[in-house]
Amino acid sequence: MSAEKIKKAAxxxxxxxxxxxxxxxxxxxxxxxxxxxxxxxxxxxxxxxxWSLDKFVEKKRIRREDADAAVQRIRATTSYExxxxxxxxxxxxxxxxxxxxxxxxTTLDSVAPPHAILASNTSxxxxxxxxxxxxxxxxxxxxxxxNPPHSMALVEVIKGNDTSQETITTLVELxxxxxxxxxxxxxxxxxxxxxxVLGAVFNEAFWAFQRKEATKEEIDSSVKYTGGFPMGWFxxxxxxxxxxxxxxxxxxxxxxxxRFKPCAEVIEPLVKEKKxxxxxGVGFYDWTKGRPRxxxxxxxxxxxxxxxxxxxxxxxxxxxxxxxxPADIDTGMKLGTYWPSGPCEYADRTGLDVILNKLKELYxxxxxxxxxxxxxxEDYVSKGRVGKKAxxxxx
Ligand SMILES: NC(=O)c1ccc[n+]([C@@H]2O[C@H](COP(=O)([O-])OP(=O)(O)OC[C@H]3O[C@@H](n4cnc5c(N)ncnc54)[C@H](O)[C@@H]3O)[C@@H](O)[C@H]2O)c1
Numbered sequence: 001m002s003a004e005k006i007k008k009a010a011x012x013x014x015x016x017x018x019x020x021x022x023x024x025x026x027x028x029x030x031x032x033x034x035x036x037x038x039x040x041x042x043x044x045x046x047x048x049x050x051w052s053l054d055k056f057v058e059k060k061r062i063r064r065e066d067a068d069a070a071v072q073r074i075r076a077t078t079s080y081e082x083x084x085x086x087x088x089x090x091x092x093x094x095x096x097x098x099x100x101x102x103x104x105x106t107t108l109d110s111v112a113p114p115h116a117i118l119a120s121n122t123s124x125x126x127x128x129x130x131x132x133x134x135x136x137x138x139x140x141x142x143x144x145x146x147n148p149p150h151s152m153a154l155v156e157v158i159k160g161n162d163t164s165q166e167t168i169t170t171l172v173e174l175x176x177x178x179x180x181x182x183x184x185x186x187x188x189x190x191x192x193x194x195x196x197v198l199g200a201v202f203n204e205a206f207w208a209f210q211r212k213e214a215t216k217e218e219i220d221s222s223v224k225y226t227g228g229f230p231m232g233w234f235x236x237x238x239x240x241x242x243x244x245x246x247x248x249x250x251x252x253x254x255x256x257x258x259r260f261k262p263c264a265e266v267i268e269p270l271v272k273e274k275k276x277x278x279x280x281g282v283g284f285y286d287w288t289k290g291r292p293r294x295x296x297x298x299x300x301x302x303x304x305x306x307x308x309x310x311x312x313x314x315x316x317x318x319x320x321x322x323x324x325x326p327a328d329i330d331t332g333m334k335l336g337t338y339w340p341s342g343p344c345e346y347a348d349r350t351g352l353d354v355i356l357n358k359l360k361e362l363y364x365x366x367x368x369x370x371x372x373x374x375x376x377x378e379d380y381v382s383k384g385r386v387g388k389k390a391x392x393x394x395x
Pocket of ligand 1 (some may be wrong): 264
């Protein structure tokens with residue numbers, strides 16, 4: 001099915017992500033029905049959509065008549081049957097819980113027409129498992145939007161073990177129709193692309209902090225003002241939510257083992273005290289008076305090359321696992337987290353040999369799996385594929 005054939009959609013779960021995705025679909029001309037567990041949540045979601053569309057009109061990003069037409073295309077119901085009986089596409093955005101998601105997929109499968117594609121917005125869970133809860137696993141895929149969906153340009157399109165190439169092609173086209181930049185995650189790997197690379201740099205920083213090599217302010221100052229990243233790693237973890245960062249950390253550890261050994265001592269006590277970061281007012285930093293001030297004068301206290309080294313190593317593992325290509329990894333990190341450069345292009349500019357030596361130095365010093373060079377990196381360097389200076393690297 002081509003994306004142009006998607007005329008009707010259902011969005012299951014009208015929370016933070018669901019209502020934003022419904023808004024996007026409606027703006028692109030698709031009739032959408034949102035489903036939630038009660039009318040109150042649905043009314044709230046409709047209110048948020050109208051507010052957001054009004055803002056777009058105010059900022060002259062869309063015309064009033066287009067905003068009104070989008071609102072007219074959105075319905076809301078607590079009935080799956082009513083929402084999905086004649087759809088071409090459904091987007092699942094219920095809370096991150098596999099049992100719940102499996103139930104949603106089984107229900108959707110029983111009410112939606114056979115040709116409809118069912119996608120999940122999960123950040124971490126297995127697309128394959130959700131597909132197996134249906135009789136149409138070839139038409140089940142991941143479509144991971146970033147928060148807030150209306151302003152973040154990136155969508156990770158994820159292939160489950162049984163997802164057909166046709167389904168992926170349709171979702172790539174649909175992402176573009178919604179004004180997004182899709183990247184393809186070719187295998188159902190945990191953390192997909194962005195959270196996996198981010199998980200690696202978070203861990204590196206947490207372990208450095210735990211070993212008292214640098215304070216969080218020193219790390220964040222260096223990452224921000226020397227590295228040119230939009231936020232320091234502790235600041236970003238607070239922004240994402242320490243509960244989420246913690247959970248993702250555990251999922252990555254379960255999936256990849258020692259390479260993602262979480263630094264529990266640093267993050268767990270805060271999570272236990274429900275200090276989740278920005279959303280609760282306190283995390284690593286105090287957010288009660290706004291964004292924390294990261295001191296400028298500490299910008300030389302932590303070697304940002306360490307962050308880059310583990311990011312490049314994880315990018316190499318994604319390539320090793322045949323889960324993604326360098327261009328999609330780079331696009332993902334730039335659009336999903338506003339990194340100044342993607343890890344692969346950074347490595348090509350810096351020299352893969354330089355990155356490899358950094359990893360070897362760190363591995364020798366700390367003997368932690370996180371620093372153990374990925375065989376892909378070793379292989380490229382041994383063949384002289386060391387980046388721009390050699391004419392060939394990741395690119
Ligand atoms: N919030 C983010 O930053 C973000 C970013 C990317 C992906 N995600 C993923 O998107 C999904 C949704 O996250 P969210 O932040 O929007 O959650 P949320 O809690 O804001 O919204 C979930 C909604 O689902 C509804 N719901 C619960 N059970 C339901 C059911 N059985 N049927 C229909 N609706 C049901 C809830 O009432 C709620 O309105 C999760 O899988 C999450 O991992 C979240």
